Amino acid sequence: MSASTHHHGHVDQESIYHDAVWHEHNSHEPANQHDHHDTFFSKYIFSMDHKMIAKQFLVSGIVWAVIGGLLSALFRIQLGYPDEHFAFLQTLLGHWAPDGKIDPQFYLALVTMHGTIMVFFVLTGGLSGTFSNFLIPLQIGARDMASPLLNMLSYWFFFLSSMVMLSSFFVASGPASAGWTVYPPLSALPEAVKGSGAGQSLWLISIAFFIVSSLLGGINYITTILNLRTKGMSMARMPLTIWAFFITAILGLLSFPVLLSAALLLIFDRSIGTSFYLNEIYIGGRAILDQTGGSSILYQHLFWFLGHPEVYIVILPAMGIVSEVLSINARKPIFGYKAMIGSMLAIGGLSFIVWAHHMFVSGMNPFVGSIFVVLTLIIAVPSAVKVFNWLATLWRGNIRFTPAMLFSIGFVSLFISGGLTGLFLGNSTIDIELTKTYFVVAHFHIVMGVAAFFGLFAGVYHWFPKMFGRHMNSTLAYVHFFVTFIGSYLIFWPMHYQGMAGLPRWYYNHNSYESFSHLGDLSKFISTVAVIVFICQVFFIINFFWSMYKGRKVTEANPWEANTLEWTTDEILPIHGNWAGDIPTVHRWPYDYSKDDREFIPQTEPAREGEHVV
Amino acid sequence: MQKGYTIDIQNQESTSGVDAKKFALWAGLASIVMFFIGITSAFIVKKVAAQAAGSWKEFAIPTWFYFSTGVIVLSSLTYWMAARAFKANNQSQFKMMLLITSLLGTLFLVMQYLGWGRLVEIGIYLGGAQSTASGSFFYVISGAHAAHILGGLAFLYIATIKAFIKPLSSFKSTTIDMIGTYWHFVDILWIYLFILLIY
Ligand code: HEM
Ligand SMILES: [Cu+2]
Numbered sequence: 001m002s003a004s005t006h007h008h009g010h011v012d013q014e015s016i017y018h019d020a021v022w023h024e025h026n027s028h029e030p031a032n033q034h035d036h037h038d039t040f041f042s043k044y045i046f047s048m049d050h051k052m053i054a055k056q057f058l059v060s061g062i063v064w065a066v067i068g069g070l071l072s073a074l075f076r077i078q079l080g081y082p083d084e085h086f087a088f089l090q091t092l093l094g095h096w097a098p099d100g101k102i103d104p105q106f107y108l109a110l111v112t113m114h115g116t117i118m119v120f121f122v123l124t125g126g127l128s129g130t131f132s133n134f135l136i137p138l139q140i141g142a143r144d145m146a147s148p149l150l151n152m153l154s155y156w157f158f159f160l161s162s163m164v165m166l167s168s169f170f171v172a173s174g175p176a177s178a179g180w181t182v183y184p185p186l187s188a189l190p191e192a193v194k195g196s197g198a199g200q201s202l203w204l205i206s207i208a209f210f211i212v213s214s215l216l217g218g219i220n221y222i223t224t225i226l227n228l229r230t231k232g233m234s235m236a237r238m239p240l241t242i243w244a245f246f247i248t249a250i251l252g253l254l255s256f257p258v259l260l261s262a263a264l265l266l267i268f269d270r271s272i273g274t275s276f277y278l279n280e281i282y283i284g285g286r287a288i289l290d291q292t293g294g295s296s297i298l299y300q301h302l303f304w305f306l307g308h309p310e311v312y313i314v315i316l317p318a319m320g321i322v323s324e325v326l327s328i329n330a331r332k333p334i335f336g337y338k339a340m341i342g343s344m345l346a347i348g349g350l351s352f353i354v355w356a357h358h359m360f361v362s363g364m365n366p367f368v369g370s371i372f373v374v375l376t377l378i379i380a381v382p383s384a385v386k387v388f389n390w391l392a393t394l395w396r397g398n399i400r401f402t403p404a405m406l407f408s409i410g411f412v413s414l415f416i417s418g419g420l421t422g423l424f425l426g427n428s429t430i431d432i433e434l435t436k437t438y439f440v441v442a443h444f445h446i447v448m449g450v451a452a453f454f455g456l457f458a459g460v461y462h463w464f465p466k467m468f469g470r471h472m473n474s475t476l477a478y479v480h481f482f483v484t485f486i487g488s489y490l491i492f493w494p495m496h497y498q499g500m501a502g503l504p505r506w507y508y509n510h511n512s513y514e515s516f517s518h519l520g521d522l523s524k525f526i527s528t529v530a531v532i533v534f535i536c537q538v539f540f541i542i543n544f545f546w547s548m549y550k551g552r553k554v555t556e557a558n559p560w561e562a563n564t565l566e567w568t569t570d571e572i573l574p575i576h577g578n579w580a581g582d583i584p585t586v587h588r589w590p591y592d593y594s595k596d597d598r599e600f601i602p603q604t605e606p607a608r609e610g611e612h613v614v
Numbered sequence: 615m616q617k618g619y620t621i622d623i624q625n626q627e628s629t630s631g632v633d634a635k636k637f638a639l640w641a642g643l644a645s646i647v648m649f650f651i652g653i654t655s656a657f658i659v660k661k662v663a664a665q666a667a668g669s670w671k672e673f674a675i676p677t678w679f680y681f682s683t684g685v686i687v688l689s690s691l692t693y694w695m696a697a698r699a700f701k702a703n704n705q706s707q708f709k710m711m712l713l714i715t716s717l718l719g720t721l722f723l724v725m726q727y728l729g730w731g732r733l734v735e736i737g738i739y740l741g742g743a744q745s746t747a748s749g750s751f752f753y754v755i756s757g758a759h760a761a762h763i764l765g766g767l768a769f770l771y772i773a774t775i776k777a778f779i780k781p782l783s784s785f786k787s788t789t790i791d792m793i794g795t796y797w798h799f800v801d802i803l804w805i806y807l808f809i810l811l812i813y
Contacts, residue, residue, distance in 0.1 A: 146634040219641045227634040257645045261652030265754065273741030274750040276656070290743030293669060298656055305652070 048148035049576040054134035061126020068117035075110040080527025082509040108177040115180030123314040132245040138566035141230025146223040157213035168202035176203035184277040218249040232586035244320025255309035262302035304355035318455020322408040329405035330397025333591035336389040343382035376426040403477035404462035411454040418447020439499025470551030480539040487533035589614035671746040678729035689718035690801040
């Protein structure tokens, strides 16, 4: 693609830095989209264009989601049919499923890796990585991130981290098996569970790289949002997506380093023989440690200091996407824009002081526990504000039921359902009964897992035309939505009941306990639906990759009739640098829908005489 | 027709007036602060609990660490002088002060190393059967700090070498400011950590 051969001959060949700086001399002709020195590597692999990096995160996230989902299908087969043997399991897992039955230790590895992959690689890297990268420069009116180089490195650390995590499946002792929270002493001692050998070491290395990736990304997002907004784009005119990514990045910047410190001390305990977390441990009646005096509770504090903000790191970007999509497709301004920002800030702030609600049964002083109860329950207030505003946005809207809209409405439903069970768990007296049961599993899958996935789907269906210049197929998308939405409720709703009946999480075989054997049929039902919902994700996968090449071409610049800046680029697929000419100037907030008899008024449109603009 | 504007991705003008690179550095420092808050709060909680249980082992901090503290403070001072020489366009002093700063930074690491050696001599170990929480924390905290010094030193060395072979005008003042911010930061960080460790 040598530029000197085509185009209008005005291209300045002396670009200082091919990928980053170039000159365009004629504003009336299409910009030089085929950047001259682009090779396959500089364009697709070592790209510094935020849009390409976003796609890298997205495709990696999808691959991880398939792996993470497959793992859950496998362990659900074990939980639903604990007494049966399946030949294909042996084919697939080899010695981890002798005679077609999953090995108990490997069951723990499956659960651990499922959680790790979903929380970190899909719903943090895949979700925030994709949409922060794609939307921040486009929606605030910047040519790229503040540092395209750091941005590229952020992806490559993510990739490295992914490879290390993936490799842990192939070590002889199996991947990490101590749960996604990797509590010591279980995670520190290979004598306790096989996965705490080499697999756990790889887990820790991988997470360390992941943290570096998150920090590089987050620093970039914050810097870009604060420093590179276009003229007129005051903070109070930013789309809620950008506010969400901004607060998410701050949470990550302040909480991930604490996880790194927790991991570092764990690494020392595992390999150097320190005892930060370990104390007088006996396995099989034998003391297996020389050193004493550590406290495993210390790890829990450090972990949850990240862990709780992390759940909001996962959900906030989804909230931002949903707010945007709901407003556009209800053809109404978002209800309570300022309250939306305020509630996100409140949630972000509170998320740093509630971590001990994960530790009510760690032996903490009940008085301390009650303080955390109060702080935790306060989070319900900003959460309720958001829910109210979403519903009010929908109220009497002129709703367009696009696939993105359906997933956004689904998100609101899930967030309400899962948020309500949070109130149960936030009360320590109730939590002491319910903790470590399937009630908790139900709570966080609905409010975080499925809801955040819905935010991800909404984002993909909505911005796919901007990413690839083509539309996804709506019929496939509707099937995908209804199966996933109904299926998710069928999977996770009954788990509340199982949890109230006392069924503990992590257990390999529910039927081997007299008290829980009557729940076996329910488990079977859940497993069956889970496998169906997992398989139905092919509707999305096929649609995604097929539409990338064969989807209906986008012909209009602004297919959803939205107000934000990403739809104002000169080309449907923006060049590196986003706008071929000057960056647009902003004159109003992004939510002028159905105003003064106008369907929508883009942010770039100046205020008319006497018009009041935000 | 020759309108001619530049699409300059690397150097878009900042809307906030703050230099984006400097801002990014401050954000990075915030994350380093959180890392050390994590580790030191673990240290404090552990120490308080162990002291209450009477199991906290006190030991005499080797003098090397007091010397190194002096050295790192001094290096901040010499860097400050280098930055001043840069503003005054005084190449020879700039060069000298950068070199001295780099050497002092290196000396700091050497002294930390000698200090750790001394700890081993008096029976304070990082890990193993004879190790204690007080000792382990001392190694990990000072070691993590040393890793951050190493990062700063890398930039100092590059700048020093450049100062000896290139004219002063080839430096951007942003670079000088940013190295300074980081170097003073790891200096102050050590003072905080050291006070915490000897207290
Ligand atoms: C009203 C709001 C909420 C309250 C009061 C609340 C409360 C709680 C409590 C007390 C627990 C601990 C249960 C236990 O282990 O015994 C918990 C677990 C959890 N919550 Fe929430 N929650 C709320 C919303 C959310 C949201 C919005 C998310 C994520 C987006 C979330 C994600 C999680 C996760 C992932 C866990 C389980 C972690 C684990 O043990 O593996 N929660 N929640
Ligand atoms: Cu929490």
